[in-house]
Every structure is written in C-alpha cells, then in structure tokens.
Amino acid sequence: MALLEQDHAFEIADALIDASEADETEVTLECVEDRFIRFSADGPTQTADRESYELAVRVRFAATGGGFREARARCGGIDEETAFGALGRALTLARIATDLPDAVPLGGPTEVPETSPSRPTQDHSFREKAQWIRAAQERADADDLAPAGLARTTVASRSLANSAGRRVFGATSRAEFSLTCADRTRAAGRAQSSAARTSVHTYADEIDADLVAQDVAASAVRGREPSPIDAAPMDVVLAPPAVSALLTWLAAAGSGAQELAEGSSFMSGRLGEELLDRRLSVVDDPAHPRFAGWRFDGEGYPTLRTSLVASGQLVGPVTDARWAARLGLANTGHAMPQPSAAGPRSSALVLEPGETDEEQLVEAIEDGLYVRGLHYVNLVDPQDLVLTGLTRGGVFRIRGGEIAEPVENLRFTHSLVDAFRSVIGVGVKLERQPSLMGGEVVAPALALRDFRFTSAAPGASS
Amino acid sequence: MTGAAAATFTDLATIARGAVDTALQRGADHADARIVRRAEERLTMRDGVLASADAPETCGIGVRVWKNGAQGFAAAPGSHRDLVDLAAGVARRAVKIAGDVAPLRRDPVRLAGTADACGAFETRCVENPFLVALEDKRDLLVWTDRALGGRREVVARLAEIRIAREEQWMATSDGGATHQVLVQSGGHIEATSSARGVVAKRSYPHSIGGDFRSGGFEVIRAMDFPGNAERVRDESISLCHADVCPAGERTLILGGAQLALQIHESVGHPLELDRILGGERDLAGGSFVSETDVAEAVEGAESSLRYGSEYVNFIADSTVPGGLDTRGFDDDGMPATCFDLVRSGRLAGVQSGRASAGRLGARSSTSASRAAGWHAPPIDRITNVSLVPGAAGTLEDLISDTEDGAIFADTPGAWSIDQERRNFQFTCEVAWEIRGGRRARLLRLPTYQGSTLPFWQSCDAVAGPESWALYGITTCGKGNPMQSAAMSHGAAPARFRGIRFIDVKRS
Numbered sequence: 001m002a003l004l005e006q007d008h009a010f011e012i013a014d015a016l017i018d019a020s021e022a023d024e025t026e027v028t029l030e031c032v033e034d035r036f037i038r039f040s041a042d043g044p045t046q047t048a049d050r051e052s053y054e055l056a057v058r059v060r061f062a063a064t065g066g067g068f069r070e071a072r073a074r075c076g077g078i079d080e081e082t083a084f085g086a087l088g089r090a091l092t093l094a095r096i097a098t099d100l101p102d103a104v105p106l107g108g109p110t111e112v113p114e115t116s117p118s119r120p121t122q123d124h125s126f127r128e129k130a131q132w133i134r135a136a137q138e139r140a141d142a143d144d145l146a147p148a149g150l151a152r153t154t155v156a157s158r159s160l161a162n163s164a165g166r167r168v169f170g171a172t173s174r175a176e177f178s179l180t181c182a183d184r185t186r187a188a189g190r191a192q193s194s195a196a197r198t199s200v201h202t203y204a205d206e207i208d209a210d211l212v213a214q215d216v217a218a219s220a221v222r223g224r225e226p227s228p229i230d231a232a233p234m235d236v237v238l239a240p241p242a243v244s245a246l247l248t249w250l251a252a253a254g255s256g257a258q259e260l261a262e263g264s265s266f267m268s269g270r271l272g273e274e275l276l277d278r279r280l281s282v283v284d285d286p287a288h289p290r291f292a293g294w295r296f297d298g299e300g301y302p303t304l305r306t307s308l309v310a311s312g313q314l315v316g317p318v319t320d321a322r323w324a325a326r327l328g329l330a331n332t333g334h335a336m337p338q339p340s341a342a343g344p345r346s347s348a349l350v351l352e353p354g355e356t357d358e359e360q361l362v363e364a365i366e367d368g369l370y371v372r373g374l375h376y377v378n379l380v381d382p383q384d385l386v387l388t389g390l391t392r393g394g395v396f397r398i399r400g401g402e403i404a405e406p407v408e409n410l411r412f413t414h415s416l417v418d419a420f421r422s423v424i425g426v427g428v429k430l431e432r433q434p435s436l437m438g439g440e441v442v443a444p445a446l447a448l449r450d451f452r453f454t455s456a457a458p459g460a461s462s
Numbered sequence: 463m464t465g466a467a468a469a470t471f472t473d474l475a476t477i478a479r480g481a482v483d484t485a486l487q488r489g490a491d492h493a494d495a496r497i498v499r500r501a502e503e504r505l506t507m508r509d510g511v512l513a514s515a516d517a518p519e520t521c522g523i524g525v526r527v528w529k530n531g532a533q534g535f536a537a538a539p540g541s542h543r544d545l546v547d548l549a550a551g552v553a554r555r556a557v558k559i560a561g562d563v564a565p566l567r568r569d570p571v572r573l574a575g576t577a578d579a580c581g582a583f584e585t586r587c588v589e590n591p592f593l594v595a596l597e598d599k600r601d602l603l604v605w606t607d608r609a610l611g612g613r614r615e616v617v618a619r620l621a622e623i624r625i626a627r628e629e630q631w632m633a634t635s636d637g638g639a640t641h642q643v644l645v646q647s648g649g650h651i652e653a654t655s656s657a658r659g660v661v662a663k664r665s666y667p668h669s670i671g672g673d674f675r676s677g678g679f680e681v682i683r684a685m686d687f688p689g690n691a692e693r694v695r696d697e698s699i700s701l702c703h704a705d706v707c708p709a710g711e712r713t714l715i716l717g718g719a720q721l722a723l724q725i726h727e728s729v730g731h732p733l734e735l736d737r738i739l740g741g742e743r744d745l746a747g748g749s750f751v752s753e754t755d756v757a758e759a760v761e762g763a764e765s766s767l768r769y770g771s772e773y774v775n776f777i778a779d780s781t782v783p784g785g786l787d788t789r790g791f792d793d794d795g796m797p798a799t800c801f802d803l804v805r806s807g808r809l810a811g812v813q814s815g816r817a818s819a820g821r822l823g824a825r826s827s828t829s830a831s832r833a834a835g836w837h838a839p840p841i842d843r844i845t846n847v848s849l850v851p852g853a854a855g856t857l858e859d860l861i862s863d864t865e866d867g868a869i870f871a872d873t874p875g876a877w878s879i880d881q882e883r884r885n886f887q888f889t890c891e892v893a894w895e896i897r898g899g900r901r902a903r904l905l906r907l908p909t910y911q912g913s914t915l916p917f918w919q920s921c922d923a924v925a926g927p928e929s930w931a932l933y934g935i936t937t938c939g940k941g942n943p944m945q946s947a948a949m950s951h952g953a954a955p956a957r958f959r960g961i962r963f964i965d966v967k968r969s
Contacts (some may be wrong), residue, residue: 455962
C-alpha cells in the first residue's frame with residue numbers, strides 16, 4: 001500500500017458526498033504507513049510493517065429550530081462496500097441525534113500550506129533501522145549496559161473534503177529512535193542505573209543514532225550507585241524531555257476554550273494577567289520547523305500559530321468553529337475530529353527558547369538537581385495545573401554550579417503555575433519530545449526555583 | 463476504489479490458514495495469523511445534546527512469524543472481500559522482516575508450549591447491544607442528562623454509552639484454529655460543578671473513560687444511569703464546598719473502583735513477565751519483582767516473595783463471566799485460564815505469553831498475550847486480575863469497624879507510579895472522614911502515597927463476596943509503540959493501616 005495521493009483521496013470523498021442524502025457531508029481520510037523494530041537486551045522483541053486507513057464520514061441534517069443533527073461513522077478501508085457502509089451508518093445515527101442549535105455550517109473553500117514527507121523517510125528500511133540498533137548495542141556492550149528501545153518511521157497523509165466545497169490535503173513523516181540503557185551489575189540482572197533519550201524528527205536522516213547511544217551510555221555510567229536523598233523543595237535544571245512531560249498537560253488540560261469556559265483551565269478568570277515569569281512564552285505552532293505537523297484541524301480549518309502565553313501574560317485559548325462562535329473569539333483551527341464532546345486542543349505546543357545554554361543554567365544553581373527526564377506525570381488538579389510524577393532516566397545533584405553525584409529518584413507534586421512563576425533561566429536549545437501520556441512538545445531546558453519534591457522513590461532504577 | 467474477489471466470512475479461517483502456510487513456505491519456523499473485525503457504537507451526550515454519535519469499524523489481518531530466532535510482523539487492512547488477495551503478501555513481508563532483524567538477536571526467541579488449540583468462544587449476551595433501538599439508547603442518555611442538570615452550580619454534564627463487537631479468526635503453525643466473538647458494553651456519567659472558586663468532578667460507575675463488562679446491553683441497563691445521576695450531581699456540588707483531605711498518617715478504606723486501579727498498577731503490571739525480564743524497560747519500565755522471585759513462586763516455595771498480608775489473595779482469571787479480558791484464547795492461541803498470582807500474601811504466579819515464558823524456561827505460558835488489534839504484535843498483558851473477597855462483610859460493616867479519623871476514598875482521579883511499580887501516589891475523586899463508625903465529613907482531593915509491598919502488607923481486612931464486583935479498565939497503555947487494552951479487576955472494599963496522605967494544595 002502506498003500513501004494516498006491527493007486526487008485519489010478527493011475522488012473517494014466526492015463519491016461519498018455525492019451519494020449522501022444529508023444536508024451537509026464531510027469526509028476525512030487518513031492513511032498511515034508505519035515500520036518499527038523494538039528491542040531489548042536480547043535484541044529485537046517486536047517488529048511491524050503495517051499500514052492503515054481511517055475513513056470518517058460526518059453527516060448533518062438541518063434542524064427545524066436552527067443548527068443541525070449530526071453523526072459520524074468510521075471504517076478502516078477505502079473499498080466501495082466498506083466506505084458506503086460507513087456512510088449508511090452515519091446517516092442512521094444522525095437521524096436519531098438530538099438538535100445542536102448552535103452548530104455552525106460547514107466551512108467552504110480554504111487554503112492550507114502544502115506539507116509532504118521526505119522520500120528517504122518513506123523508504124527507510126528495516127535494515128537501516130537495524131543499523132541504528134547495532135550502534136546502540138555496540139555502545140552498550142562497551143559499558144556493560146543493557147539496551148532497550150525503538151527504531152521507527154511513520155509517514156501519513158490526511159485529507160478533508162466537504163459538501164461546502166472545502167478540499168484540504170497534507171502529508172507528513174516522523175522518525176524516532178529511543179534508547180534506554182540500564183546497568184547490568186545489579187543482582188539477578190536487574191538495573192541500578194539507567195538513562196534514556198528519545199530522538200524525534202520529521203525526517204529519518206535527522207536521526208543520529210551514534211550520538212543518542214553515546215549520550216545515553218555516558219549518562220548511565222555516570223549514574224551508577226546513586227545516593228539516597230530526602231524529598232524537599234529544590235532548585236532544578238529540567239532537561240527538555242522533563243520540561244515536555246510537564247507541558248504536555250498544559251496542552252491537554254489547560255489550553256482549550258471548553259476548559260476555559262467551564263472554569264477548569266488554569267487560564268479561567270485570569271486572561272490578561274501576567275501569571276507566569278516574563279521569560280516564558282508558549283505558542284501552538286504546527287509550522288514550527290521541529291514539528292512540520294498537520295496544517296489544518298478536524299474540520300479542515302487552517303491551524304494558526306496561536307499565542308497562549310506571551311512574556312508571562314495569559315493571552316487566550318485555542319479554539320474551534322463552535323467555541324470561537326460561542327465565546328466571540330477568532331477560530332484558531334484546533335478542532336478535534338467532529339462531532340466530538342471534547343473541545344479544541346493544542347497539538348503543537350512550543351515553549352519559546354531563551355538565551356542561556358544548559359551549562360549556564362546549571363552554573364546558576366548552587367545546590368539543586370539536574371533532571372534528565374520525568375516519568376508518569378499525571379494531572380492532580382487542573383485549576384492550578386497541579387501535577388505529580390517521578391524523576392527517571394538520570395537525576396544528579398548540582399553542587400556549586402556543577403553536576404555532581406547521581407541521586408535516587410524522587411516524586412514531585414507541584415503546581416505548574418507556581419513552577420513557571422519561579423524561573424531561574426530558560427535554555428536556548430529546543431528539542432521535540434514525546435510524552436508517556438501522549439502528545440509531543442517542543443521545549444528548551446528550564447532552571448526553576450523550589451521545585452516541590454514530596455517523597456523519595458527508593459529502589460526505582462535511576 | 464479497490465475491487466477484489468469475493469470471500470465469505472466462513473472463508474476467513476481458511477485465509478488465516480493460508481497466510482500461515484505461505485509464511486512456512488517462505489522459510490518461517492513458526493507463524494500465526496489473526497484476522498480481526500471490530501465494530502463499535504459510541505453515543506455521547508454532553509450538556510443536553512448528543513455531542514457525538516460515532517460508529518467505527520475496522521477489519522484487517524496481522525501475520526507474525528519467527529525465523530532464525532527472530533520475530534517479524536506485518537499487517538494490512540482489508541474488508542472480507544479483499545483479504546484473500548492481501549494475506550499472502552502480508553505473510554511474505556513478515557518473513558522478510560524476521561530475516562532482516564535476526565542478526566541483531568543475542569538469544570533466539572523460544573516459544574513455550576504448543577499453540578494447537580482448536581475451538582470457538584462467544585461472549586454470552588442477554589440482549590444483543592447492536593439490536594437495541596438507537597432511539598432507546600438516545601433516550602436513556604437524554605433522561606440521564608436531565609437528571610444530571612437542574613442545579614446552577616453544574617457547569618458540565620456528560621453521559622456516554624459504548625458497545626463493541628470483535629470477531630477474530632486465528633490460525634497457528636502448530637495446528638491451532640480458533641474463532642472468537644467478544645462483545646463489550648458499558649459507559650459512564652459525569653457531573654462537573656463550580657462553586658466558591660472550586661471546580662469538582664464526580665463520576666459513576668467509574669472514571670477513566672467509564673466502566674465496561676463483557677456482555678450485552680443488560681450491562682448498561684444494570685448500571686442505572688438515570689437512577690444515579692442526581693446523586694452524582696449533588697456529590698460534585700458538595701465537593702466544591704468540601705475541605706481538601708489533610709496530610710498525615712491514617713487508616714484508609716478503599717472502595718472497589720479505586721481498588722481496581724490500585725490492583726491494576728501495583729499488582730497487574732509488576733506481575734507481567736515481559737516487564738520482569740526487561741522487555742518493557744524502554745518505555746513503561748520494569749518490575750521490582752525479580753526472576754528469582756518468579757522462580758520461587760512457580761516452584762511453590764513457602765518462602766516466596768511476601769507481597770501482602772495474609773488477607774491478600776489475587777487471581778488472574780480470563781474465564782470469569784463479565785471480564786473485559788474474558789475469552790476462549792489469548793492472541794498466542796493459548797486457552798484461557800485461571801490461576802493464583804498471590805496466595806495468602808505470597809507471590810504464586812505471573813502473567814506470561816509464549817515468548818516470555820519460553821525465555822524463563824517454562825513449559826507453557828499463562829495465556830496472557832494480547833494485541834491491540836489486527837495491526838499490532840501481541841505482548842504480555844494484564845488479564846482480569848482480582849482481589850479475592852474476604853470475610854469483613856459489607857462496606858458499611860468495614861466502616862463501622864474502623865476508628866475515628868480514618869478515610870474512606872473511592873474513584874480514581876489521578877495516579878502515578880514509578881517504572882518498577884514500587885512507589886505510587888493516587889488521588890481519588892471523593893473521600894469521607896469516618897466518625898462514630900459512619901461516613902462523616904466529605905473531603906476532596908484525597909491523595910495517598912505508598913510503596914507496593916508495604917501497602918499490601920498493611921491490609922488487615924477485605925470485605926466479603928456480597929460487596930465484590932468487577933470494574934473495567936479500558937485504557938491500559940503498554941508497549942512501544944503504545945498499545946491499548948481492556949481488562950477487569952474484581953474487588954471488595956479493603957482496609958489499609960498507616961497510610962501516608964499529602965495535601966496537594968499545600969505540598
């Protein structure tokens with residue numbers, strides 16, 4: 001299976017739109033090719049060479065009192081029987097739906113920037129991925145470490161067409177090489193020290209497997225025999241993966257207009273306030289060079305670069321057509337696929353870089369911690385973005401402005417709002433990082449004052 | 463649009479067998495093929511309108527092979543019409559991948575047991591959920607939504623039902639041939655209220671996407687959403703006026719819904735064998751349980767790992783009626799089973815697939831290998847892991863038998879646990895302080911911390927069978943790339959001594 005070309009995608013959509021009995025019909029079609037090798041100390045454990053389609057048909061009947069009744073059906077194939085089966089199910093569901101009085105008509109023709117995957121990423125083979133893994137195995141062997149990780153490339157195309165004449169199409173790619181190296185020296189083969197790093201780029205040729213392996217192995221070796229440490233508020237330097245794990249929740253729970261209106265967002269009642277440190281600016285920017293993501297949303301509106309926080313001041317949420325109309329805001333093009341009970345959401349969050357390199361951030365701290373990554377970060381209280389999670393993949397004491405001995409993991413429970421009021425410095429170098437809980441963020445390192453560690457996490461590998 | 467030769471559903475077993483044969487002809491040492499067709503229906507009422515009505519369906523084939531000690535997997539979507547054309551090509555791709563990655567293997571994969579089971583399994587449904595009129599489903603949500611409203615403090619109301627039917631055809635190179643029809647039904651309701659500057663949510667019967675069982679529409683009717691909506695609404699409002707649960711060390715009684723997540727995170731995951739062997743270290747993590755602990759448990763040693771107190775018994779049961787992982791066979795083709803994980807507080811077993819069991823040198827797996835669908839390779843998975851009921855009576859009996867100042871908490875709010883499943887922190891939706899043997903002061907954001915073994919060792923009472931129920935987890939994420947799976951955990955309320963609470967507003 002090859003990625004669907006634009007004309008083919010629109011041909012399928014037009015056939016369904018023409019056949020639909022609904023007053024409005026929208027067809028989205030996503031095509032994904034995915035290849036990966038997962039590996040552990042024994043070598044590859046799982047692989048996959050797979051493709052998938054998701055064809056979604058959304059239909060709407062005009063409601064007598066204004067607005068629409070609507071429903072959607074999806075299928076995993078593009079053959080005629082499967083696609084028209086989805087149309088039939090959507091029509092059946094829409095006939096029993098309740099009226100949506102404030103539903104706005106589907107948008108008409110619009111322009112979105114072209115995006116495309118690179119051919120080398122699309123053609124990246126299993127043997128090439130095996131070379132990445134071999135680099136990790138050799139480096140790990142040299143330091144008596146057990147490697148585990150993932151080598152993966154994905155290419156995808158997405159189109160949306162509707163009965164109002166909208167036709168948008170895009171294609172993108174993603175390459176990932178993640179590596180965890182764990183110390184083999186613990187009794188019964190279990191690890192005492194471990195380090196991890198994930199390298200995510202739009203194109204496969206941007207992955208430097210040797211560099212990843214070198215960095216992870218060096219950190220794992222340096223992290224051997226960590227010392228116990230008591231939990232207390234401490235100054236920290238958070239490396240970009242740790243910053244991303246926190247910011248993922250700002251995107252998921254705090255950036256959307258629905259949460260703002262319901263009062264659960266940290267922005268609720270605070271728009272215009274200079275709530276955070278002036279050195280912090282947060283935007284949603286799918287066109288950022290490190291993302292190269294989708295340039296249109298679940299309704300086919302162009303996804304605009306949207307400022308959420310400008311120099312510490314809360315600017316506003318991301319919106320979709322429904323919530324923009326309801327709140328009298330501009331539509332920023334952040335709709336989920338419709339219909340949906342979920343509101344608009346940021347999907348390409350960027351914390352703007354500062355002017356300080358990571359070494360200088362460390363030098364600014366007399367006594368604190370350097371945290372390479374965070375694990376299992378979850379949302380405790382959305383109103384102040386209170387988060388909890390643990391350090392993982394390397395945590396080191398900072399003494400006198402220098403990275404010193406490794407320490408055992410700690411749990412934090414801290415308000416992201418409070419943390420972002422207590423900024424010591426903002427790093428200059430940006431990284432794109434995924435989160436265990438989903439989503440990706442582009443962020444630099446941050447130095448923060450009095451980060452609230454609330455308990456030790458003894459026994460967990462560093 | 464693509465056209466293809468016609469095939470009937472009865473041919474799908476033959477197509478799966480053909481894919482296995484192709485893989486063997488191409489040089490595979492072992493192979494299996496799974497064809498999976500899944501249909502769902504999701505209706506979501508939000509704030510008085512049917513905000514989402516969705517009916518997704520997928521169908522495809524996944525072929526897994528082992529060659530020269532390495533695994534290869536390929537998958538493709540297709541309707542029943544065109545799978546006959548796709549299957550051989552998918553099998554050839556899987557064999558090629560195994561050949562490409564085999565030089566990286568340090569130790570050949572060894573598969574425990576023989577996947578030669580033949581048979582069929584079908585979820586028992588009293589009321590086929592796909593045959594219930596859509597109007598009836600909509601009206602159930604409309605009535606529920608009305609009952610959730612009517613108070614100015616309520617800022618968001620949600621009522622959702624979901625049904626799913628998954629049909630699987632599997633063939634293995636050991637001669638196995640199975641067919642399964644798995645049906646799941648469930649949903650949930652939520653009220654979010656705002657008062658005094660506090661926003662609070664209350665859910666029923668479970669948070670985290672709702673509660674589900676294997677079964678038909680009778681599962682949803684039994685949940686009685688309209689009958690519980692006003693209580694859920696009123697509790698969400700009351701939580702806005704409640705104090706934050708204070709810090710300190712206290713006795714804790716956990717309700718079944720919260721215990722289900724506690725079991726999932728601190729018993730289910732650490733007792734997955736692939737985690738114990740390091741196969742999940744790259745993302746989800748490992749386990750504090752060692753290979754030595756497993757060996758002692760499997761041998762039945764009386765000195766095996768002390769996991770909990772004498773009141774603590776856990777079983778892994780993929781045969782229990784209503785379980786979300788109740789089926790005839792796992793995705794390695796091994797028959798479903800029931801066995802002890804923890805017996806009288808001692809570790810007694812672990813959950814394994816054929817590959818992890820083979821690496822351990824076991825004779826067979828414990829039928830715990832599952833994939834997220836046709837497009838994913840199977841991995842070791844938590845099955846229906848349940849806390850065996852005790853003899854402490856009902857929840858109210860347990861509360862009346864507990865001292866003043868103890869906390870009764872239920873329904874997951876936030877959760878986090880380290881990568882070896884040792885150090886955890888959970889926040890529940892709701893709690894009550896116990897006074898005079900009854901629930902007294904309502905508390906919000908109850909947050910407790912602990913370490914897995916001391917926590918389960920502190921358990922001194924488990925309520926009886928009359929309070930035991932299954933709770934569904936539908937969003938268990940594991941693997942890399944992440945795969946989602948569903949399973950159930952049975953529990954009756956249980957009591958734990960000396961638990962540390964923190965005040966998350968003052969932490």
